[in-house]
Amino acid sequence: MIENTIPKYLFIRSVIIGFRAITPFSIFWVSFSIAEPPHTAWSRFLLGWSIAETAFWLLVYVPRKRSLQASAQHPPVLSREERKELFWRGWDKIPHPEYYLSRWFLGARPGEVRKENVREFFAWGLLNRGTESDEERRKRMQAYPEASQAEEEELNEYADGIETMLGRKLEPGWGSAKSLRLTTDAVTMSHRPFLWYMIVMLVDTFTAARLRYIGFTLFRTHLRSSLTIFPPRLASLATRHISSAPDLSYWYRPHTSRTRLPILFVHGIGIGLHPYVQWLGEINKHDPQAAQDGEVGIIAVEIMPISFRITSPILGRDEMCRQINMILERHGFDKVVLASHSYGSVLSNQLLHNTVTAPKIGPILFIDPVTFLLHLPDVAYNFTARQPRAANEHQLYYFASMDMMVAQTLARHFFWAQNILWKEDLRGRDVTVSLGGRxxxxxxxxxxxxxxxxxxKGEDRRWKDNEWKGHGLETLWWPIADHAQVFERADSRAKLAEVLREYTTHKAEDDVE
Known part of the structure; x- marks a missing residue:
């Protein structure tokens, strides 16, 4: 993320305004040229580009925006006992109750959130409801009176729990507040001009060249799958290696170490692997054991729907795990060190809860994870609902939150109860959680x-200075780092690489045990 300075603010706002102006200007220029045909080479070029931009908006963005509004396919509803356990498990991990309620209700004031609003929110969050009209609800209650009565009692229990947490009663009835319900709210996105996707293609090609230079090889998907990605990937034309996973491409650096574990890396939302190239190269570049033991292999999986591409929707949880397992089997890896950044922590959580992939996961490095305490509103609100003010917020909002496929991924394929990660899920593993203070x-x-x-709720800050030891559940604290900025600084990249190199040696310890 960019720094929050006045020059950076002016820069990012100018860039965003410029991108947003391209399509309206193109439509105007096409309309103007009908009345006054161009006479110079430059004006003819400008007309051709304007036609491309106008057609891209009209024939790609407009119909695709409509199709991406389709309802989410929710996972099966948890049992009543599981729902109640999940609610109360998160209930005592809410440090600021009023803030919790306000943020989930889009900044509403206390009097605007009443009991029915809270019941509606938990009907979505725990029972996967949200699109049901009053008439549909009435018919359901008439058709299934006993089950409906049980649900009403359950929702009342959750509302009572919120009242206890707040230390005050909620007013009866409905308030004016509207809750944030990602999977039922409209998918909010903004148009990206054709020029933007040409820039993405250029960055992708540059990233591919850098990865090839540091020893990685691209394993692309089959032609049919590759053709579903826009902009086209020129790097796919320069490799003969085909991924064993039908929908996942990845970059592979050969594993030649005789005693250590390979690494599996899952990136976050952004422009693919571009922000991570230097760090991925430094893992082996500064490895003191490489000369004697061989180099540590790295698989860096590419998740196209969160990489600023126009492509198919992101894979479901089980299918994602199945295809990543196919990649691991292709290279004969029965155990790996797992590293992930940001949204990649969600996919890491899925791998940890899958019966096939879980045994293959060794030590873990989470960098800027979004999956811990996901019942709190910060991740959902800050990424999808916050109105940007600072420079980094404008960067996040326009280039990430409002991206077509990123928005659809979060609004139709992100289920908090399925993706939340608890400390107990990591018991018995060596795990490092890297966090930025800003x-x-x-x-x-x-x-x-x-x-x-x-x-x-306490003020204990000693944990920020804990020395990293390489065993158990630990944190790395970067006091002035924003989201993803650890990859921009030499000291933090070096420490993260050191953590992974240490974790790869745990294979010997596991064998002894």
Whole structure:
């Protein structure tokens, strides 16, 4: 993320305004040229580009925006016992109750959130409801009176729990507040001009060249799958290696080490692997054991729907795990060190809860994870609902949150109850959680306290200075780092690479045990 300075603010706002102006200007120029045909080479070029931009908006964005509004396919509803356990498990991990309620209700004031609003919110969050009209609800209650009565009692229990947490009663009935319900709200996105996707293609080609230079090889998907990605990937034309996973491409650096584990890396939302190239190269470049033991292999999976491309929707949880497992089997890896950044922590969580892939996951490095304490509103609100003010917020909002496929991924394929990660899920593993003190998406103070077993409402800051030892559940704290900025600084990249190199040696310890 860019720094929050006045020059950076003016720069990012100018860039965004410029991109937003391209399509209206193109439509105007096409209309103007009908009345006054161009006479110079430059004006003819400008007309051709304007026609391309206008057609791209009209024939690609407009119909695709409509199709991406389709309803989410929710996972099966948890049992009543599982829902209640999930509610109460998160209930005592809410450090600021009024803030919690306000953010989930889009900044509403206390009097605007009443009991029925809270019941509606948990009907969505725990029962996967949200599109049901009053008439449909009435018919359902008449058709299934006993089940409906049980649900009403359950929702009342959740509302009572919120009242206890707040230390006050909720007013009866409906308030004016509207809750944030990602999977049922409209998918909010903004148009990207054709020029933007040409820039993405250029960056992708440059990234591919850099990855090839540091020893990685692209394993592309089959032609049919590759053709579903826009802009086209020129790097796919320069490789003969085909991914064993039908929908996942990846970059592979050969594993030649005789004693250590390979690494599996899953990136976050952004322009693919571009922000991570230097760090991925430094893992082996500064490895003191490489000369004697061989180099550590790295698989860097590409998740196209969160990489600013126009492509198919992101794979479901089980299919994602199945295809990543196919990649691991292709290279004969029965155990890996897992590293992930930001949204990649969600996919890491899915791998940890899959019966096939879980045994193959060794030590883990989470960098700027979004999956801890996901019942808190910060990640959902900051990424999808916050109105940007600072420079980094404008960068996040326009280039990430409002991207067509990113928005659709979060609104139709992101289920918080399925993706939340608890410390208990990591019991018995060596795990490092890297957190930035100025993260604009995650409440890293609260996550850090939770991971370190510190009172969430307390002022204990000693955990930030803990020395990293390489065993158990630990944190790395970067006090002035924003989201993803650890990859921009030499000291933080070096430490993260050191963590992974240490974790790869745990294979010998596991064999002894």
């Amino acid at each position: 993260d604009l998406i995650v409440d890293t103070e609260t996550v850090g306290k939770y991971v370190n077993g510190v009172d969430l």
